[in-house]
Amino acid sequence: MQETPTQHAPLAQPATFFRGTGCRVIVVGLLFSSTGIGSNCAPLQAQLHAQPAPGPAQASSKYFAAADNRLWRGVARAGERKAVLRAIDHSLRYLRTQRAAGTYARLGISGVSRARVRRSLIRFRQLWVASRSTAQLEAALRREFVLYRPASRVHFTGYFEPTYAASRQRSAVYRYPLFRMPPALARVRSHPTRLQLEGADGLQISPLLRGYEIAWLRDRLEAYLVQVEGSARLRLTDGRTLSIGYGGHTSHTYTSMGRELVKDGVMPFEQLTLPALIEYFGAAPQEMNRYLPRNRRFVFFRETRGGASSGSIGVPLTPEHSMATDAAALPPGALALAQIELANPVAARVFGSPTLTRWVLGQDAGGAIKGRARVDLFMGSGARAGRRAGVINSMGQLAYLLLK
Secondary structure: OOOOOOOOOOOOOEOOOOOOOOOOOOOOHHHOOOOOOOHHHHHHHHHHOOOOOOEEEEOOHHHHHOOOHHHHOOOOHHHHHHHHHHHHHHHHHHHOOHHHHHHHHHHOOOOOOHHHHHHHHHHHHHHHHHOOOHHHHHHHHHHHEEEEEOOOOEEEEEEEEOEEEEEOOOOOOOOEEEEOOOHHHHOOOOOOOHHHHHOOOOOOOOOOOOOOEEEEEOOHHHHHHHHHHOOEEEEEOOOOEEEEEEEEEOOOOOOOHHHHHHHOOOOOHHHOOHHHHHHHHHHOHHHHHHHHHHOOOOEEEEEOOOOOOEOOOOOEOOOOOEEEOOOOOOOOOOEEEEEEEOOOHHHHHHHOOOEEEEEEEEEEOOOOOOOOOEEEEEEEEHHHHHHHHHOOEEEEEEEEEEEO
């Protein structure tokens, strides 16, 4: 059935991009929560706590001129265009569900309804397929869409699905297990801490967990990072690959290990990267006994049988086009244009540009991703995705596209 678009008058506020943060740092987003910004990054912290009320915004030529031009360059662009279409189709599938209806009924953003978001995606998809240049797409978007900017500035980080060596059996080499959720824990609200479940050294396994092991890893930090990321691909000793996804967590609040290291003066905020953490714990592995138990939350997994990483709305994630947001504050499944200022020169070198611009859809969630001004961008699977995710910790702009 063809739906007729509802007319919505845009407000007068222009959608222009923020052009700098004053905080030239690299940070590992997966290890540093949005509430863990240290005093060495005061400008970024201040920006996160001074957000205007949300509201639709009028489209500006400058904004749409910043569209993702990489999608139109060369033969390889066809794959990228297909990726955007695939991500849109995943969101449309979600928006047809009763689960989506309930989420949007609770969302409470004036002018942002499930029906309007769905119509917007359908029309954008039509224009995306028909357009042969950025200019043609830009003109159509300016003519038919308005922008909803939830905050004047948004804090972006990146996350990824790691790949690690693992074994189905415990051995002298593979000692650190990943677990399914035990039914006994699923039935109660108050849970043991990480320290109580695995001990300070990660090897004193509670009887509550025994028998629910999925696989064992050879490196304790790798096993911990899988819990932070929520999914992984495991290369088993028999040559097979096992994929696992998020299966639940204990009732405790997540604590950022990166924040704890900065707080204790172990390393300055500006030097906090994943390679730096690996180097630090590699040189002093006993320090994991001190820092890992500070994160009292424990994460469980399920086998996904080789499927793609799945987001919280129940659809596969698309690298560099799926984002984790707070579904209580931002519209899940909706399409937005994100522009991230890569203030750190290393990040700019990794992406080949000081600015990262992507069409993104809200298809996932995260324990540290709260409020209208926080986004975690999914970068894909494997080492390259990890390198790209690890350098994203920047302010930027996020604008949702809604039909007039």
